[in-house]
Amino acid sequence: MKKKLISALLIAALSVTALAGCGNKADKSNEAKTTETEETSTEGKVLRAGATSGWFGAETLDVANGWDGWIMSIYGISENLFRLDESYVPTPYIAESYEQVDDTTWKFEIRDGVKFSNGNDVTADAVKKCFERTYKTNERADSTLSIASMEADGQTLTIVTNQPDPTMLNDLCDPLLGIYDASKEPDAELGVSCTGPYVATSFTSMDHVSMVPNEYYWGTAPKLDGVELSIIDDTNTLTMALQNGDIDLIARMDASETDLFSDKTEYTIDSATSTRSAFLLYNLEHSGVSDKNVREAIGYCVDRESFANVVYNGYSEASYGVFSTAVPFGGTDGLTLTVDKYDPEKAKEILSDAGYADTNGDGTLDKDGKELSFKLMTYSYNDETLQLADMMEAELEKIGIGIEIETMDVMVETEQAGDFDIVIDSYAMAPIGTPQYFTNLVMVSDASDNFGKYSNPTVDALAKEMSTTFDTDKQYELCDQICQEIINDRPFDFIASTQLIFCYRNNVSGVTVNPSEYYLIDSNIDINE
Amino acid sequence: MSKSKINKKLGFRLGFLIALFFLFFIGPFFLPHEPFETNISQAFLPPSSQHIFGTDNLGRCIFCRIIAGGKISVFTSLAVMTLSSVIGSILGIIAGYYGGIWDKIISDIITVFQAFPSFVLAIAIAGILGQSIKNAIIALCAVYWITYAKLSRSLVQQIRSDNYIKAAWLCGAPPTSIFFKYILPSIIGSLFITVVLDIGSVILSMAGLSFLGLGAVRPTAEWGAVISESRNFMQQAPWIIGFNGLALFLVVIGFNLFGEAMDEKINCK
Numbered sequence: 196m197k198k199k200l201i202s203a204l205l206i207a208a209l210s211v212t213a214l215a216g217c218g219n220k221a222d223k224s225n226e227a228k229t230t231e232t233e234e235t236s237t238e239g240k241v242l243r244a245g246a247t248s249g250w251f252g253a254e255t256l257d258v259a260n261g262w263d264g265w266i267m268s269i270y271g272i273s274e275n276l277f278r279l280d281e282s283y284v285p286t287p288y289i290a291e292s293y294e295q296v297d298d299t300t301w302k303f304e305i306r307d308g309v310k311f312s313n314g315n316d317v318t319a320d321a322v323k324k325c326f327e328r329t330y331k332t333n334e335r336a337d338s339t340l341s342i343a344s345m346e347a348d349g350q351t352l353t354i355v356t357n358q359p360d361p362t363m364l365n366d367l368c369d370p371l372l373g374i375y376d377a378s379k380e381p382d383a384e385l386g387v388s389c390t391g392p393y394v395a396t397s398f399t400s401m402d403h404v405s406m407v408p409n410e411y412y413w414g415t416a417p418k419l420d421g422v423e424l425s426i427i428d429d430t431n432t433l434t435m436a437l438q439n440g441d442i443d444l445i446a447r448m449d450a451s452e453t454d455l456f457s458d459k460t461e462y463t464i465d466s467a468t469s470t471r472s473a474f475l476l477y478n479l480e481h482s483g484v485s486d487k488n489v490r491e492a493i494g495y496c497v498d499r500e501s502f503a504n505v506v507y508n509g510y511s512e513a514s515y516g517v518f519s520t521a522v523p524f525g526g527t528d529g530l531t532l533t534v535d536k537y538d539p540e541k542a543k544e545i546l547s548d549a550g551y552a553d554t555n556g557d558g559t560l561d562k563d564g565k566e567l568s569f570k571l572m573t574y575s576y577n578d579e580t581l582q583l584a585d586m587m588e589a590e591l592e593k594i595g596i597g598i599e600i601e602t603m604d605v606m607v608e609t610e611q612a613g614d615f616d617i618v619i620d621s622y623a624m625a626p627i628g629t630p631q632y633f634t635n636l637v638m639v640s641d642a643s644d645n646f647g648k649y650s651n652p653t654v655d656a657l658a659k660e661m662s663t664t665f666d667t668d669k670q671y672e673l674c675d676q677i678c679q680e681i682i683n684d685r686p687f688d689f690i691a692s693t694q695l696i697f698c699y700r701n702n703v704s705g706v707t708v709n710p711s712e713y714y715l716i717d718s719n720i721d722i723n724e
Numbered sequence: 725m726s727k728s729k730i731n732k733k734l735g736f737r738l739g740f741l742i743a744l745f746f747l748f749f750i751g752p753f754f755l756p757h758e759p760f761e762t763n764i765s766q767a768f769l770p771p772s773s774q775h776i777f778g779t780d781n782l783g784r785c786i787f788c789r790i791i792a793g794g795k796i797s798v799f800t801s802l803a804v805m806t807l808s809s810v811i812g813s814i815l816g817i818i819a820g821y822y823g824g825i826w827d828k829i830i831s832d833i834i835t836v837f838q839a840f841p842s843f844v845l846a847i848a849i850a851g852i853l854g855q856s857i858k859n860a861i862i863a864l865c866a867v868y869w870i871t872y873a874k875l876s877r878s879l880v881q882q883i884r885s886d887n888y889i890k891a892a893w894l895c896g897a898p899p900t901s902i903f904f905k906y907i908l909p910s911i912i913g914s915l916f917i918t919v920v921l922d923i924g925s926v927i928l929s930m931a932g933l934s935f936l937g938l939g940a941v942r943p944t945a946e947w948g949a950v951i952s953e954s955r956n957f958m959q960q961a962p963w964i965i966g967f968n969g970l971a972l973f974l975v976v977i978g979f980n981l982f983g984e985a986m987d988e989k990i991n992c993k
Contacts, residue, residue: 431956451781455959501764506781575937578956585782585943589762600942601855 239420240722242703244715245427245436246446247576248604249621252401252426256386257375258325259332263386264370269446270404270424271716273373273389276303276322277364279711281467283522283628285364289317289374289390290352298359298665299343305350310411311376313388319347321376328377335643338635340366361665365627370713392417392718402426406716418705418721428576428604437462437698443722444699444706446715449578450510456698467708468521469695470625472514473502473580475688476610476618478647483567484616488549489596490685492542493617494534496590497583501537503691506582510694517624517678519692521710524630524671533682543594553595560595568597569616572609575602580619583690587619610646618646621693626711630674634658638681649686734985740978748794757785759792759945768961778963780954786964790971793945797975800861800946801926805919808865812872813915817907819873820880821899830877834870842867843929850938857946860939864929868922875918879911913990921983924976931972947972 245251253266258273267273276290287293291306309317323345330336341357360366375387385395392414393406403425408417425442427433434452436442445452448464456462475493477484484490499513515532518525551560551567560567571587573580581602588598609615624633636642639658640650654677661673681687697708697715705719752759757775766783769775777786819830837845846863853859883889883906892902931948933939940946942953947968954964 429955431958434956434959449956451956451960498764505764505767581942581953582781586762586764588943589760589782592760602937602942 240418241421241423242419242444242716242720242722243423243425243442244444244446244699245425245433245442247428247430247433248401248426249574249576250447251404251424253398253404254400255381256384256395256398256404257332257381258371258373258387258389259329259336261333262371264329264373265713267386267389267391268370268373268713269715270391270395270406271393271422271714271718272391272395272406273370273375274391275368275370275373276305277367279365279368279626279628279709279713281707281709283365283625283711285368285627289322290367293364295363296353299356301354301356301363303352303354305352306413307350309390309413311388311390312394312409312411313376313379314411315376315378315388317374317390319350319352321378322352322374323347324377325375326372329371333371335371335636338643339369339371359663359665361663361667361670362627362629362631365629365632368627368711368713369632393419393422393716412718415718417718422716424716430576430578437700440700443703444697446697447712448696448698450508450694450696451506451578453508453510453696453698461701462698463701463703463706464696464698465706465708466510466694466696467710468512468519469623469693469710469712470519470521470525471621471623471695471712472519472692473583473619473621473690474514475690476620476647477686477688478613478615478617479686480613480648481569481616482565484569486549487685488545489551489567490688491533492545492594493587493591493596494685494688495536495538495542495545496594496596497587497688497690498537498590499690502579502583502586506579506586507691507693510696511691514689514692517681517687517689518630518633518674519624521692522625522628522630524674525625525692529675530679530682533685534688539590539594546594551595558592558595559597566597567595569599570601571598571617571619572601572603572606572615573619574606574621575604577621579693580621583619610644613646613648615646619690623712626713628711630670630677631658631662634674634677635662637687638677647686649684651680651684654680730985730988734982734989737978737982737985741982744794744975744978745798747791748798751791752795755785755788755791757788759784759788760943768957770961771963777967778961780950780961780964781957786967789945789950790947790967793947793950793968794971794975796857796940796944796946797927797930797948797972800857800930801923804861804864804868804926804930805923807861808868809872809915809919811865812869812874813876813911815869816873816876816878817880817903817911820877821884821903821907823881823884827877830873834873837866837870842870843932846929846933847936847938850933855938855941857940857944860930860933863933863938864926867929868926871918871922872915876911876915879914880907883907883910917983917987917990920979920986923983924979927972927976927979 253263254261255263258264258267274289277285278288280286289306289309290303292304294302296302305317305319305322311317343355343357346353375389381387384398392409392412394409395404395406397405406422430449433445434455437445453464456464477490479485503511503513515535516527516530520526546560551562553560571584573584584600588600591598637644639655657673657677661670664670695708695710695712697706699706702723704721704723763783766779767781769779771778775785780786815830819827846867849866850860850863889906892906930939934946934948935952940949950968951965958965
């Protein structure tokens, strides 16, 4: 009896302590909030936004470093000579006008009065120096825009390309070609000086960035007094941060979370069909997945419709072709599909015809002594691709293919090292609105992101021709031929084209969802009292 | 408390554990649904007569997954306890019985391991070895053997100078005979109680490592891993975390209560 009483007292004491702990936490968070509010009130209107590292995760604030230029464009720190509108049409931005002199020569007039955030003028020579540094620093630059030479004269920049470049203006929208002051060494923390509406005042890699308006901004004056962007890779924490009022906006929200913000009196959900696709990338140098029959069988085991409708909560479209239907060269019209439905029985048949059988009775198919067992990698923070991995594991096990799922925060180094069999990746496939982007980035033999080592001379030749063809119809015809080759060879398997989702409190205004995924913070975003 | 009451309590708690063992080791053969089979059209179904604990984000039956996961949680914890108690006890007995340089070396190793917070050390080891159940078992063994080494060393040190041990030694009994005939029977009870009381803690540690992504790999239904995977659906489908958490709670409390009853039983003697 005495023992029971002591136990009851202990439980009560524990409960009180736990509750007190929660209370303290709440008090602390309130305290923090109060301090923040006080800071906010002294600083004015501050937008607090959160996203996973896939959207906000810059390593540095140097446009030329890796993919940081893209993130800096999202931050509203860097800008380009041209900017894509919501229909992927490039419009003059830092460049005021342009003239195409011949197939390879272009003249750009740099807008007068544009300054870097350090007060220096943006001249043609500054842009030239900036591009020169970027090309020296980043190996992706050459495949983005192949420049033979540049000449600067006052505000006129002349660019000569190595070959005719029909997508020149779109290429100049790529954030890798963002404009920054290359005459100064980048600051260790705050990186390079750019021309965007906001400048960083504090930056911690893969954690947060604090920004204030750029006093030299050339466009409409930014409406906010400050912007705080945080990387929160735990999507549950991210969701609760918006619910609790710790942040005002979530960029690229997971589709599965949208149901929690259905109250239209409090939240707005904006979405746009982007060209981003979740796709399987096969390592063609590894046995098993190097067999086209195996890849085709795997393709038949992916229930794309369910993935798009349930996992993506309808914010996605099942894909059997290559490019998203959001772009004129996308969809499956005119293509002969090798996989056009979810059909595990068909997959079994293909593998059986190809000579795979479970000869040793371990439940996994094998051929010539090699088991059909693969390492499947995906991002640890991407709920949708994680669920796809689980779906695939369960489906493939049924047909005798073993899958070991491995998750990672950053996959690029593993992909570059070729230490994978299958990767579930997610790329914006045509962020500049052209088929050349993804083709040259991933599909051609010497592409920088051709991690699976796919090599098809026909694709290489078609890609080369497409890259120099000015006639848009002809470009799309060549794109169709490339897509057909990809569908036949199946080095990649495109599962679903997804939507870009922003969710924010109703007191936030001026947010535009641009399907290119290049932009978020701009001078129009405001917070209403 | 009277002996009969203690026996009754012990019997009841042992019965509960045996029922759990049956559920986790025999139950998987009689499950109404395949625990790893996805059926996405059935995703996020709340508890119902068809799925008594509801379904998860991929339409998998949570009840079936809990049963399947129970086997992993209990089996891995038993593996950790067996390995760490055997290794730790052998080292502790060597240190306690032989003393001298052996005692110094083993005691120093124990001191070094004790310098780290145990779960942090387990996280570090599992992190270095990589994500897998096997590596999580190794990491936890590296943490838990210390308890048994310390305990067996001190127990052996206490009895080593007892007259019956000295007499056996003077009569020329070999060390293995002294160990198996006299030392082991004297310390086994205390070691066993400690093992039983530690199982709950090991189950929680294993779940903790899996929760942090250092234990079971997807799509294993280990409870810690499932709780981690379903955190993002905590608001849409609270039953996923709720029932897995409840299973973890029941098993841990089952082992703790059994250990407590065993302790009472032995002390009552």
